[in-house]
Amino acid sequence: MTLPAIEGRALSRTYGGFRALDGVDLKVARGEVRGIIGPNGAGKSTLMDVLTGRAATRGGTVLLGGRDISALAPRARQRAGLARSFQKTNVFLDLTVGExxxxxxxxxxLDNGEEVLVALGLAEIAHRPAADISYGDRRRLDLALALVGRPQVLLLDEPAAGLTVEESLAMADLLKDLARRWHVTVLLVEHDMEVVFGICDRITVLHLGRLLAEGTPAEIRSDPRVISAYLGTAA
Structure with a gap:
């Protein structure tokens, strides 16, 4: 049986008296694009932090390709093949794209930087400082930096935040293409439902720190629990 690319078992995290994550199970197949959605405060970013080691669990196990990485620091998890980009771009404005x-x-x-520059359409602006490129190009640069090294699993925190509708759809198409072409497993936290339903193979819905539902985009779109807790108000 093929092992999941990434798996979380009974993941829990508390902040003071607040339980941000409450026994969440997650299993993502290799090469899958998985969406993580839910209302504000549902536990989406906390789940990302726990998977990458930025937040310590108060219970549970994280496995990467079947290997228990729960005790590893964030940098060690990155070296093991787990990469992440954040909602706010993490680029250096004074350095050029190529630098x-x-x-x-x-x-x-693995230094696949030149391949990444071409794949994300950044080669033509590689000589320009990040301060001089558009916000949409900075988002693509942020994604490119996460893809250097060809990670096994890529966690993206709202990659379409701040983009126009056209830019969001272009980003979605790019992500779907790269996931298929490079066999990268993607976990995507995103509020843009057009992006989520357009590229995700399966979707996990969190609510109040717990797993509310999981399924294909069609199953999630028609689930009355999800409509009541999130999609109805999001629409």
Whole structure:
């Protein structure tokens, strides 16, 4: 049996008296694009933090390709093949696009920087400082930096945040293409439902720190619990 690309078992996290994550199970197949949705405060970003090691669990196990990585620090999890991009772009404005990709390549076990520049349409602006490129290009640069090293699993926190409708759809098409072409497993936290339902193979819905529902986009769209808790108000 093929092992999941990433798996979380009974993941829990509390902040003071607030239970942000309450016994959540997650299992994502290799090459899958998985959406994580839910209302504000549902536990989406906390789940990302727990998977990447930025937040310690108060119970549960994280496995990457069947390997228990629960005790590893964030940097060690990254070296093991788990990458993440954040809602706010994490680029250096004073450095050129190419310089940032080359720096990332030097720190990675596999330097595929030139391939990433071409694949994300950044080669033509590689000579320009990040301060001089558009916000949409900065979002693509942020994604490119996460893809340097060819991670097994890529966690994306609202990659379409701040983009126009056209830019969001272009980003969605790019993600879907790269996931298929490079066999990268993607976990996507996103509020843009057009992006989520357009590219995700399956969707996990969180509510009040717990797993509310999981299924295909069609199943989630028609689930009355999801409509009541999230999609009805999101629409």
């Amino acid at each position: 940032q990709i080359r720096l990332a390549g030097r720190c990675a076990t």
